[in-house]
Amino acid sequence: xxxxPTDTPDPVGATARAPTRSGRTAAAGAxxxxxxxxxxxxxxxxVAGDDPLRRRVTGALLTVADGRFGTRGTREECDxxxxxxxxxxxxxxxxxxxxxxxxxxxxxxxxxxxxDDAGSERRWLDLARGVLHRERRGAWHxxxxxxxxxxxxxxxxxxxxxxxPLGVTDAAVLPVTDGVRQRRWSHEDVEVxxxxxxxxxxxxxxxxxQHHDGRHVVDRLASLGAHPTRAPxxxxxxxxxxxxxSRGVERLLAxxxxxxxxxxxxxxxxxxxxxxxxxxxxxxxxxxxxxAAGHDEAAVGARGLTGPAYAGHVFWDADVFVLPFLAATxxxxxxxxxxxxxxxxxxxxxxxxAEGRAGCRPPWESAGDGSEAAPxxxxxxxxxxxxxxxxxxEEHIVADVAWAAWHHHLWSxxxxxxxxxxxxxxxxTARYWASRLEQDTDGTVHLRGVIGPDEYHxxxxxxxxxxxxxxxxxxxxxxxxxxxxxxxxxxxxADRLVDGYDPQRGGHEQFAGYxxxxxxEVAAVGAPPLAADVLLGRDRVARSQLIKQADVLxxxxxxxxxxxxxxxxxxxxxxxxxxxxxxxxxxAVHASLLARERRPEEAAALLRLTARIDLDDxxxxxxxxxxxxxxxxxxxxxxxxxxxxxxxxxxLALDPRPLPATWDxxxxxxxxxxxxxxxxxxxxxxxxxxATGVPLLLPDAQDDTSHAIPIVLRRRDDRWAxxxxx
Amino acid sequence: xxxxxxxxRVMVAIDDDPSNATTLxxxxxxxxxxxxxxxxxxxxEDATERVRMAAERAGVSLQLRRGPVVAxxxxxxxxxxxxxxxxxxxxxxxxxxxxxxxxxxxxxxTTTPTLLVPADTTAGIGAPLxxxxxxxxxxxxxxxxxxxxxxxxxDSGMEVVVVHVLGLDEVPAFLDQAHHALDAGGHEFxxxxxxxxxxxxxxxxxxxxxxSVVEAAATESADLIVLGWSQDLSPGRAEVVRAMLDDSDxxxxxxxxxxxxxxx
Numbered sequence: 001x002x003x004x005p006t007d008t009p010d011p012v013g014a015t016a017r018a019p020t021r022s023g024r025t026a027a028a029g030a031x032x033x034x035x036x037x038x039x040x041x042x043x044x045x046x047v048a049g050d051d052p053l054r055r056r057v058t059g060a061l062l063t064v065a066d067g068r069f070g071t072r073g074t075r076e077e078c079d080x081x082x083x084x085x086x087x088x089x090x091x092x093x094x095x096x097x098x099x100x101x102x103x104x105x106x107x108x109x110x111x112x113x114x115x116d117d118a119g120s121e122r123r124w125l126d127l128a129r130g131v132l133h134r135e136r137r138g139a140w141h142x143x144x145x146x147x148x149x150x151x152x153x154x155x156x157x158x159x160x161x162x163x164x165p166l167g168v169t170d171a172a173v174l175p176v177t178d179g180v181r182q183r184r185w186s187h188e189d190v191e192v193x194x195x196x197x198x199x200x201x202x203x204x205x206x207x208x209x210q211h212h213d214g215r216h217v218v219d220r221l222a223s224l225g226a227h228p229t230r231a232p233x234x235x236x237x238x239x240x241x242x243x244x245x246s247r248g249v250e251r252l253l254a255x256x257x258x259x260x261x262x263x264x265x266x267x268x269x270x271x272x273x274x275x276x277x278x279x280x281x282x283x284x285x286x287x288x289x290x291x292a293a294g295h296d297e298a299a300v301g302a303r304g305l306t307g308p309a310y311a312g313h314v315f316w317d318a319d320v321f322v323l324p325f326l327a328a329t330x331x332x333x334x335x336x337x338x339x340x341x342x343x344x345x346x347x348x349x350x351x352x353x354a355e356g357r358a359g360c361r362p363p364w365e366s367a368g369d370g371s372e373a374a375p376x377x378x379x380x381x382x383x384x385x386x387x388x389x390x391x392x393x394e395e396h397i398v399a400d401v402a403w404a405a406w407h408h409h410l411w412s413x414x415x416x417x418x419x420x421x422x423x424x425x426x427x428x429t430a431r432y433w434a435s436r437l438e439q440d441t442d443g444t445v446h447l448r449g450v451i452g453p454d455e456y457h458x459x460x461x462x463x464x465x466x467x468x469x470x471x472x473x474x475x476x477x478x479x480x481x482x483x484x485x486x487x488x489x490x491x492x493x494a495d496r497l498v499d500g501y502d503p504q505r506g507g508h509e510q511f512a513g514y515x516x517x518x519x520x521e522v523a524a525v526g527a528p529p530l531a532a533d534v535l536l537g538r539d540r541v542a543r544s545q546l547i548k549q550a551d552v553l554x555x556x557x558x559x560x561x562x563x564x565x566x567x568x569x570x571x572x573x574x575x576x577x578x579x580x581x582x583x584x585x586x587x588a589v590h591a592s593l594l595a596r597e598r599r600p601e602e603a604a605a606l607l608r609l610t611a612r613i614d615l616d617d618x619x620x621x622x623x624x625x626x627x628x629x630x631x632x633x634x635x636x637x638x639x640x641x642x643x644x645x646x647x648x649x650x651x652l653a654l655d656p657r658p659l660p661a662t663w664d665x666x667x668x669x670x671x672x673x674x675x676x677x678x679x680x681x682x683x684x685x686x687x688x689x690x691a692t693g694v695p696l697l698l699p700d701a702q703d704d705t706s707h708a709i710p711i712v713l714r715r716r717d718d719r720w721a722x723x724x725x726x
Numbered sequence: 727x728x729x730x731x732x733x734x735r736v737m738v739a740i741d742d743d744p745s746n747a748t749t750l751x752x753x754x755x756x757x758x759x760x761x762x763x764x765x766x767x768x769x770x771e772d773a774t775e776r777v778r779m780a781a782e783r784a785g786v787s788l789q790l791r792r793g794p795v796v797a798x799x800x801x802x803x804x805x806x807x808x809x810x811x812x813x814x815x816x817x818x819x820x821x822x823x824x825x826x827x828x829x830x831x832x833x834x835x836t837t838t839p840t841l842l843v844p845a846d847t848t849a850g851i852g853a854p855l856x857x858x859x860x861x862x863x864x865x866x867x868x869x870x871x872x873x874x875x876x877x878x879x880x881d882s883g884m885e886v887v888v889v890h891v892l893g894l895d896e897v898p899a900f901l902d903q904a905h906h907a908l909d910a911g912g913h914e915f916x917x918x919x920x921x922x923x924x925x926x927x928x929x930x931x932x933x934x935x936x937x938s939v940v941e942a943a944a945t946e947s948a949d950l951i952v953l954g955w956s957q958d959l960s961p962g963r964a965e966v967v968r969a970m971l972d973d974s975d976x977x978x979x980x981x982x983x984x985x986x987x988x989x990x
Contacts, residue, residue: 052918302906309906310902311906381908382932382938383929383931388905530899531900531901534892534901534932581899582900582901583900583901618899619899619907620911621910623913623914624913629902
């Protein structure tokens with residue numbers, strides 16, 4: 001696979017070099033080139049000019065982030081019209097009567113760049129290196145480079161080079177927002193700015209001005225700190241700034257690029273033959289990697305650090321769609337996401353108790369303190385005020401959190417999940433289910449009054465997705481739980497819990513009574529994706545078999561071993577034509593399953609749709625932030641779908657499927673049990689290389705035999721077997 | 727020495743109809759919001775005494791003119807000092823009583839923004855105008871036309887509520903969590919279509935524009951609707967204006983949009 005473009009970092013001063021005739025060292029030349037790198041095909045997403053209607057969309061697309069802080073790709077001089085944002089994960093404000101919302105941080109990058117209407121401009125995000133470039137040519141030349149250091153989370157850097165003087169009043173502009181207090185003061189030559197709601201974001205900024213060879217160079221260095229409930233210690237923020245300043249911007253950039261190179265080495269992806277999709281996937285993976293810190297806790301909102309939409313709340317998107325990619329490529333980030341959930345279990349326990357239940361019930365929408373943050377009502381498009389019941393009824397989140405924890409454990413081997421504090425994410429939540437389930441006199445066990453992933457149908461009984469996930473959850477927790485009596489109860493409940501599977505039909509009923517609804521299919525309404533509840537009205541949709549997103553089908557994607565073999569085909573036949581993809585999470589799941597069912601062209605079409613959701617602003621809401629869940633789904637479709645890649649206790653399972661005709665190959669890199677594994681699938685061969693200690697589990701294995709890396713599998717008809725080496 | 731410019735005013739046409747009181751009441755309330763004096767104008771036909779008393783009760787001055795009603799009113803409200811014209815929209819709103827012919831003829835003829843007052847409106851009773859509904863279709867010319875008026879109203883303390891009715895091509899393909907998605911969509915609409923009113927609210931609707939705007943006016947308890955329009959009431963045009971005339975009891979201030987800026 002062609003690795004991401006990178007240079008060997010060349011720390012200034014680490015190696016003495018003879019000066020060139022120009023007087024500049026070769027090292028200085030390499031560093032200068034680093035700042036002037038042009039867009040690289042396959043690794044750059046950019047925009048030309050300035051479309052006033054797309055400023056906020058572009059800002060979201062070009063966000064640079066380090067897992068803790070995100071700075072949208074707004075131009076340096078842009079005002080409120082561009083909606084510039086600096087976000088800190090997990091820091092919220094609270095206005096009475098409203099839901100918690102993100103605190104906007106000090107705009108550390110602000111600079112007065114003169115306008116030049118006659119000039120041309122381009123900006124691009126270097127995905128390989130995590131650097132935002134801007135170049136303006138006209139009456140004068142301006143160039144800037146901005147990054148949020150992945151090597152030093154909290155340190156952000158911007159270098160601006162111009163033919164004409166650049167102006168700055170305050171080093172950081174403080175946004176005016178309801179419920180946010182502002183402070184600003186100076187500490188020697190450093191300006192400190194703070195914005196506070198419930199939590200606080202602090203920015204310490206320093207600016208260095210240089211003028212030589214007719215060029216004005218402005219280096220802006222920012223140290224960002226945040227705390228969810230109080231102000232971060234200013235000394236810490238200032239000390240980080242001084243440390244960064246002593247390193248110098250050249251070295252900071254080199255470190256940052258090296259950090260990104262390391263991340264990409266564990267998460268490489270290539271789809272030769274489909275460059276547009278390849279770029280779209282890399283764009284998604286870039287933002288996934290930038291959205292989750294690798295230490296402490298990571299609150300990954302639905303839009304990550306790219307914008308304030310969805311109020312920065314954490315949904316199941318994080319557990320089911322974002323975490324799997326991180327678990328497979330950067331386990332510390334997955335662990336930090338689980339730490340976020342663990343630290344909010346006390347609030348989940350309080351809620352369960354208030355509802356008369358045992359154990360812990362995590363919220364559908366989570367913000368700062370772990371209490372339910374979902375709104376309770378909304379005004380619909382026909383002007384009706386309706387209750388929002390997701391916070392009340394969408395309980396599958398409880399099992400989703402447990403699934404995420406177990407998934408992380410399978411990829412990483414992290415015993416924190418099975419033997420450490422993380423165990424509570426499976427065991428305490430299982431207790432909730434045990435108290436929630438209802439036992440009928442006929443011996444069957446039910447879960448009544450829920451909302452499944454298909455939110456068009458509320459307050460349903462025995463939603464197949466929720467019930468199967470609960471069953472999986474109870475069984476997994478029983479294995480971990482040290483109390484035999486409890487474990488046996490959980491096993492018993494799991495065994496008797498109905499799941500909607502009909503052996504006669506060979507598939508699942510999405511919830512009790514689903515088959516009695518109006519048998520409406522998507523083709524009768526329009527071409528998906530579409531918001532059927534808007535087009536047809538909520539009531540009509542609720543009376544029909546139209547579903548918002550993958551629900552039963554999601555089971556086959558997340559827990560394929562927990563559903564009867566062969567049921568995927570029936571369930572695809574039933575639910576595929578009834579799914580409107582009213583959620584951006586849905587198409588990628590279908591793509592994954594279509595790939596499993598050897599329908600690669602249909603799968604690829606859904607992948608391409610998913611990859612364009614934000615790049616083409618399909619939802620008209622990209623201005624508020626990028627759809628991280630959809631991005632995670634893209635990776636899952638490639639890994640789980642086309643490669644059949646699954647972590648198991650006994651090793652890494654592989655079960656490849658046919659690729660679309662236009663793909664020359666699919667290449668993917670993951671980390672399994674802290675070892676890098678590289679896969680190259682070119683239709684007829686699947687080459688697995690990398691760390692030699694990873695046991696591979698192949699399809700059609702007669703026993704528990706595993707294979708060793710490196711290995712090449714060869715396809716014969718629909719079967720894959722190790723290639724015999726002579 | 728230049729003659730002093732006449733003070734800007736609202737000029738409201740009244741006739742010999744009991745709804746005059748309502749028309750004058752709303753015109754006075756609008757005048758207070760805009761900071762302009764109000765003058766009533768009557769094209770003399772008969773029963774001038776009732777007209778004088780109506781103007782006197784409303785506390786506004788009265789101009790009397792003679793001539794063809796519509797032409798005379800159109801000429802009068804075209805004066806440089808007239809920033810808003812006003813007229814009762816006819817009779818009480820009901821399916822059997824569409825807007826009066828004078829009102830319709832006036833709004834088609836004059837380029838002066840014109841306030842249409844339904845006879846059964848409760849706007850301005852015992853309280854100043856508080857909430858103005860601003861339907862926006864996303865066309866730049868419309869926004870530019872209404873901007874000066876909206877700015878004045880917002881500066882007077884009125885709350886501005888934008889309503890945008892999603893066209894079929896605007897219904898989002900994905901609506902992950904409707905309450906959040908519509909919040910984000912509305913926010914972006916406001917950002918793209920500059921509303922000179924500080925921090926306006928926005929409500930999104932889907933469906934037929936006319937009905938949706940009428941419904942939104944009721945839901946939001948609007949005292950006034952400000953609407954840019956093309957001055958073309960031919961079939962298939964100005965659906966929202968027709969709905970206002972036929973079904974709404976909320977006064978509407980119609981602001982003509984420059985021909986070049988009108989949507990196709």
